[in-house]
Amino acid sequence: MAQLNLDVSDTEALLAGAQKLLDSCREELAKRVIGQREMIDGLLMALIARGHILLEGVPGLAKTLAVKSLAEITGLDFKRIQFTPDLLPADVTGTLVWEQATGKFSVRRGPVFANVILADEINRAPAKVQSALLEAMEEHQVTIGEESYPLPDPFFVLATQNPIEHEGTYTLPEAELDRFLLKLLVRYPSPEEELRILNPHNTYVPALKPILGPSQLESLRTAAEAIRIDDKIGEYIVSVVSATRPSATKPSNPRSRGGSRPAEGAGSGRAGREGLYRYISFGASPRASIALYRCCRILALFDGRLFVTPEDVKTAALPVLRHRIVLSYEAEADGLDPDAVVSRILAFVPVP
Structure with missing residues (x-):
């Protein structure tokens, strides 16, 4: 992010508008997701920073629900990919299909061609499938055959994984982990939040308004770029x-540069x-x-x-x-x- 050179009054106006928009997003997401403020703010942070998120938590903590709700308030195209041990890279990125009528290969695009991708239980697929996301996450494109195809803009990968199950799972390679902006640990709700979850009214899943479209998202990014960093x-x-x-x-050797030995206790x-x-x-x-x-x-x-x-x-x-x-x-x-x-x-x- 670049740093904008704005007057203090202009920056304060940008921040006030951003605060109002962020509060509206949190209120809208709270209609479905109770508590989990750290996760919600992390998801919003990824959207503003154009980054990807890895969500780790035990089953039942609303990870998938939060991602789907986030996609709904943005109005962006959303696709969910359930990662399994028998998944193939072509099931994610797409492949070339032979067309008998034309005698040529045509491109069949995979579910990765969407704005928001939920890679559910990403650690259940082997490394060859996980590596299919490397090019998409970093370069925002996918190579099928001999051609590279750009992905929609914006493009976000929000992956989930279960930390307590190890049978039938595969460790994510470091190259892929490094492409995630954040790794969020999804905690258990507090007793008060869990009581609210038990409320019968919460069994109804309301529709959410798309309040974070491309123009609103760009205004948040502009506000973030105006923040001063010394x-x-x-x-x-x-x-x-x-x-x-x-x-x-x-550690360097002080004697090698002609220095004296440090005082007793100075190096503790x-x-x-x-x-x-x-x-x-x-x-x-x-x-x-x-x-x-x-x-x-x-x-x-x-x-x-x-x-x-x-x-x-x-x-x-x-x-x-x-x-x-x-x-x-x-x-x-x-x-x-x-x-x-x-x-x-x-x-x-x-x-x-």
Whole structure:
């Protein structure tokens, strides 16, 4: 996202309009999805940032319902693909079909040719099917035969996966995970929200109004581009992402540059930071820095602020980085998940 040079009054007017539109979207989605504010805001963030979302949660937490409802309020073309072990790449992207009457091959486009794609239980399909989405997610095109065909604009992939089932599932390759803007963990509802779900009136599924069309979506993007982000925040973002890469953070030898040995205890913080890297096999790519930069501005937009703060970086770091770092066996043995490792990294990196 570029940064627009607007007057403060113009920016405040943009933010006020964006706040009103976002509140309307949340109210409309709340007609079907009770609670799950973090998931709803994450889905809206992906739309504004032109990114893809990976939703992870146990069955019954309204992941599919939320995605279908989001597509309905945008009025965009929506397709659902149920990923299964016997799915083929051609079932997703399409294939060439021989036409007996003409004696030629014709293109039969797959369900991926839509604006909003729900890849339901994406980890139930083998790697060759998952890799069929790589070109679509990054380049917004699909190659069938010898020709490449552009996908509709906008194009979003919203994938779901079940974290508790391992039989008949396949781990998503890192190349595909890196193409998701965010990985959202869908939590259980609170007791109060679950009581509302039990209300008999909630068995009726109302129709939703398309209030987030292309022009409204573009206005939200314009408002996000008007958010100010200081150079110090940009440096902080790069520092956080770089800190996930063990190979890029090897300690230098002070004696090799003619320096003196550090004072006793001065390296204790650094030693703790270096000790953390035994839990990380591979860190995040520059694509993570771009994603974090975009999401920080959208978080500021959600709060109605004209500028990005370090807290925005910390808040966005978990959903942006949790699927982009590869943990070692030691992390699993010590009971650490990606969120715990990212939280420790945030504690080590100096805040501007």
